[in-house]
Amino acid sequence: MSNDTAIIRIDEELCTGCRRCSEVCPVDAIEGKDGVPQHIDTDKCVMCGQCVQVCKGYYSVYDEPATPLSKKYYDRGMLDNVEEPIFAAYKACQVKKIKDLLENKDLFKVVQCAPAVRVGISEDFGLPLGTLNPKKMAAALRKLGFDRVYDTNFSADLTIMEEGSELIERVTKGGTLPMFTSCCPAWVKYLEQTYPELLDHLSTCKSPQQMAGAIFKTYGAKINNVNPAKMLSVSVMPCTCKDFESGREEMKDSGYRDVDLVITTRELAYLIKDSGIDFKELEEEEFDDPLGMYTGAGTIFGATGGVMEAALRTGYELITKKQIPSVDLSAVRGGEGFRTAEVQVGDLKLKVGIVSGLKNAAPVLESIKKGECDLHFIEFMTCPIGCVSGGGQPKLLLDEYKEEAYTNRKQGLYDHDSNLKLKKIT
Template sequence: MPNSASLINIDAELCTGCRRCAAVCPVDAILGEPGRPQTIDDHRCVVCGQCVQICTAYAPASRSGDDDHVHKRLQRGQLSSVREPLFAAYSTGQVLKVKRALADPKLYKVVQCAPAIRVSLAEEFGLPMGTLTPGKMASALRRLNFDRIYDTNFGADVTIMEEGSELIGRVLSAERLPMFTSCCPAWVKYAETEAPELLEHLSSCKSPMQMVGALVKTYGAKLEGVDPANIYSVAVMPCTCKEFECSREEMEVNGHREVDVVITTRELAQLIKDAGIDFVNLPDEPFDSPLGKYSGAGSIFGVTGGVMEAAIRTGYELITKEKIPSLQLDFIRGEEGVRTAAVQVGKLELKVAVVAGLKYVGGILKQVQEGTCPYHFIEVMACPEGCVSGGGQPKLLLETLRKQAYQARKSSVYRHDHQQQVRKSHENPAIIKLYEDFLGEPLGHVSHNLLHTAFHSRKRTASHSHSNVKED
């Protein structure tokens, strides 16, 4: 299994011991005395990057040209052209690998972008918070020399087809309930570490990112007439844990990594600036077909409650064979914390819960362990307001600005959903064609092999209980 030790770090030379990172860590993985450099319990860390978002200790600007500063940038995997401060808490970047790959003519370079990227990337170029820029983003990626611009939103639609069908099967058979979502890798790592006895309650679905990765090197490769061995698959994510996810041993198809590398929103912005691309004045361009076509339901995965809302839109119609009365499910939408609801789906009263912020999941896990959990379906997102507040998103130092950004990004996501002609995953023509031409049916033999996985216990043994604490 992959080691997350090098992904989230605290630079002991820069850390002031303010412990703001410890206060925001949802799993108490940051250790240390006030006023002294902090360390990370790598085993407990879920790589969510909230410590990276909140850290305000940084190297003085006067040091920006010295050899130590240059060495630190290289050590952190940053481009030499980056001008932002070196903060004590940081995530190790992969953008140098991507820049090298983009210059390699032998590689067929494919990229996918998560739903939350298009509502946050523009902030890195001085545009108002929440500015929606899917067209400029696709345009910039083409100018960076990607051969195909696909979309994780397409994978979100596939996830709904698979996960929705899985949920219906479990509810009708009353087996392995409640069912938890499995698209957040930080939540999955937490479940594997802290509650492995409950892993059967997680959906077996891979995340939308990994689904797109698997389809790129099978379905997409066949359509394009490209050897999967020559495909270099890049994912742009708002999440620092996605690099950990793509490196998991099981995330491969026919001997190839499904996703070769992940970069964050901030790293994409750095790559665009490094290439001298004028992002603000780019024309709007489309994503490539077919793995770039998505529904409104796919786009709302970027906010807390979005997976649940998308699943209900499709699940309702699959069960009742009737149109859902309303596509805007306000009772699902909200902010940090736990939200619960009962949804009437035909004769079934579906009881659901949405957990926004990993620190809130403990109570529900205890109920599941005790056999008293009343819910059928539970969405868990590690970050406080879903992916729009991910650890790889544009960094804002003031709490008030962060809250403003989260709200603006969420509003933009919902606006994007509302603008789509197709707003339900099962009505996406590209999804219908995918199943007709390649997958067959949800939960069928092909989709089971490509799009589903199993999770494994990471519970710490006594002999390893003190061996995973690191400092930079």
């Protein structure tokens, strides 16, 4: 893959060679000497977009590069009315493409939104860091022209059912352990290219995004009485690698490409602003039933440890046939790094691990190769605090805002979980 077709790119005209991007890259895919433009090894890159988040080299009107700003907007796929700096490290933008598709009257347009988007989108409209706004987001998507506004949280709940059942099957009947989560596409790509001998540990579950895409073009097409060939399935994600995931050859279980187009939280903000929608003043609206319904377990997928906690909430009852004493499993919550916990599930002491930040994965995987890891289940998330810190989330221009933003976004998801009537699939 060349830099011209890659999802994550570096603009050599704007790159100052500060190497912040290299320092944050979890797979050492960014190459170059200090003070000179950097280059991405696209074979190693897992497209997590953390380089996009930390990049500080920007287009300055005081030192105008040779390429005009309008040309850079065009080359990046951006609209030319974006009122913010553009930086050297960037994700190829889908906004122009989706804007054209939304105007196509022959398409039935459905959209899904990941859990972390609802605690990030408001930041691009001047609201406090981590503000939770799922219903304003749903209203904005409807105003943009989507015929159905569904939710990735719905399919996150389906993932929990599948993943929890698979874990129980492996633990009780014999199977490859520890089982790895499979919902983070950057992590999956890393495992495929770096530790292919451990692929049997990976859960067979698709990610919530891809489960949703397949459902929308099968069951969703049926309940809406539309031809799936005439459906446009869009997802809004905090992740810059979800674009790659949706384009994988195997992601066609519906008979069509299950997810046609992926945009990030930032790209959704571009669309809303371009349409003249006043996000702050929007009346709240609900997601469409039934594919917009969800529980608190689906919601917390967006925070590190959330996939693990959600799976344990459901897995506990599948194993014991009893109500879990408490749905809040704080032992698996936390920040960046590797942590372990033990959860008593009936007579079984379930040993679990959480890897947050891909740089922390290799030591864990090496211990598994050596037969030194006695865990049953491990959650792997590429981004430092899980999806709330994804490469497609609103860019934090000052480093001092990062900790506050990550903390508030996580807390927003847990607060949402607490306030929902249903906390898990039963």
